Amino acid sequence: MTHPDTLREHELALQRAVTVWIATGLAFMLLPGTFLGVWNLIGISGQQSAAEIDPAWLQAHGHAQMFGWIGTFILGIGFYSLSKMAGAGRIAVRHAWLSWALWTAGVALRWATNLWHWEWRLMLPLSAVLELAGFIRFFLTVSGHKAEGPPSKMAMWMRLVIAGSIAFLLALIANLGVTIANSLSGASPAIPHERNQALLALILWGFPVLSIWGFSARWLPVFLGLKAPEDRQLKAALALNAAAIVAAAGGWWLAGTTLFLLGAGAAAAGLHVFSPPENPPKINGVHSTFPAFVRIAYGWVLVSAVIGVAAALWDHAGGLWGASRHALTVGFISTMVFAIGQRVLPAFCGMRVLFSPRLMFAALAPLSAGCALRVISEICAYEGYAPSLWPLLPLSAVIEMTAFTLFAANLALTLLQPPAHLKHAKHATA
Numbered sequence: 001m002t003h004p005d006t007l008r009e010h011e012l013a014l015q016r017a018v019t020v021w022i023a024t025g026l027a028f029m030l031l032p033g034t035f036l037g038v039w040n041l042i043g044i045s046g047q048q049s050a051a052e053i054d055p056a057w058l059q060a061h062g063h064a065q066m067f068g069w070i071g072t073f074i075l076g077i078g079f080y081s082l083s084k085m086a087g088a089g090r091i092a093v094r095h096a097w098l099s100w101a102l103w104t105a106g107v108a109l110r111w112a113t114n115l116w117h118w119e120w121r122l123m124l125p126l127s128a129v130l131e132l133a134g135f136i137r138f139f140l141t142v143s144g145h146k147a148e149g150p151p152s153k154m155a156m157w158m159r160l161v162i163a164g165s166i167a168f169l170l171a172l173i174a175n176l177g178v179t180i181a182n183s184l185s186g187a188s189p190a191i192p193h194e195r196n197q198a199l200l201a202l203i204l205w206g207f208p209v210l211s212i213w214g215f216s217a218r219w220l221p222v223f224l225g226l227k228a229p230e231d232r233q234l235k236a237a238l239a240l241n242a243a244a245i246v247a248a249a250g251g252w253w254l255a256g257t258t259l260f261l262l263g264a265g266a267a268a269a270g271l272h273v274f275s276p277p278e279n280p281p282k283i284n285g286v287h288s289t290f291p292a293f294v295r296i297a298y299g300w301v302l303v304s305a306v307i308g309v310a311a312a313l314w315d316h317a318g319g320l321w322g323a324s325r326h327a328l329t330v331g332f333i334s335t336m337v338f339a340i341g342q343r344v345l346p347a348f349c350g351m352r353v354l355f356s357p358r359l360m361f362a363a364l365a366p367l368s369a370g371c372a373l374r375v376i377s378e379i380c381a382y383e384g385y386a387p388s389l390w391p392l393l394p395l396s397a398v399i400e401m402t403a404f405t406l407f408a409a410n411l412a413l414t415l416l417q418p419p420a421h422l423k424h425a426k427h428a429t430a
């Protein structure tokens, strides 16, 4: 039997590793992700066209956000969940660091290669191999610790999270395939448009969306006091989403986007997000508007899916596709990470409390406002419906950048505080 002190030490060591995962995600989010996104958008609105900007730079931004930020957070949380499994500590700590080193090197290399094109035919697939290796190290560690009970008894939230992990693995394999093909026959590190669109459908609607639905099924009944989720509707959401990704990969965009819409509707209904809650929300340590922002996020995923259908029918200049993607990435994914992340991550990183609930609101409010401004002006300006809205795009970018910076500051200040057990020890000795 392992001594309790040793177990505690393992848990603390794993929490330290998880803290580094989360800090790494924040770093990718800010500079390679958000600041480059703002730079790109200022360039696009200056030229009044996205065609003049190097697509490798646009893809560098998207990759840093999806893999560098969202992917890194998901992997960090995955390793954290191991700290709750007895006996997993010692192995997991070593694996968490190895996985982090491979993953971080891969994502950073991809970003730098897309920006500077240095030896890109070699570096592009190398970055994809490093990312895949980091993920496989994570996957093997997590799948080595099986859930209790037979798979038929597995809770729906866990099935969704596992489906999200499988989608993550598939996205990384597809990314490797696409980068190899590009380095053999491409003209630059930028993935050709059609292939990139299909890959993005898997990257955006696969692992982040499924993982968020899974974590929502697990936490929202408690945090928002919602009725227990409906397994049948969530199963339907999963099946519809998977079918949509397959349709998008095959280039059947109208079918794909319609299925994404049906899947998002089934998930929102199955989670009872818009139904009256059964119990009062649990908002200890976070801002009181937290439940409202979770609902706003679920509103955004539906908006994204509706614009997606419109894009499949009428897009001419990338404005509808871009707005649909932004409603998903910023409106849904980022709002959920800002809301749920600030609720759970302080505890995951050593039982800390959030530095400032007010700062949480100060980040969430401009995020929603900036996203609304961007989605409306991107459709109207890019598609030529109202060219007078071009100047609003950089404004939306600055508003969103403020939101991301405040979110990062709140989490960074939270992580810089001593963990609760050290705080208590300090008070006890004082």
Ligand code: HEM
Binding pocket: 034, 037, 038, 040, 041, 044, 050, 058, 059, 061, 062, 063, 065, 066, 070, 196, 200, 322, 323, 325, 329, 330, 333, 334, 397, 400, 401
């Ligand atoms: C300040 C916030 C942001 C700004 C200003 C911004 C800007 C942009 C711009 C200009 C594009 C090029 C396509 C277009 O014109 O629509 C783009 C694409 C993209 N963005 Fe963002 N973005 C932001 C936040 C995010 C976030 C938070 C995510 C993910 C969580 C994200 C993920 C993506 C992805 C995946 C693409 C597609 C890249 C590709 O073509 O491969 N963005 N963004």
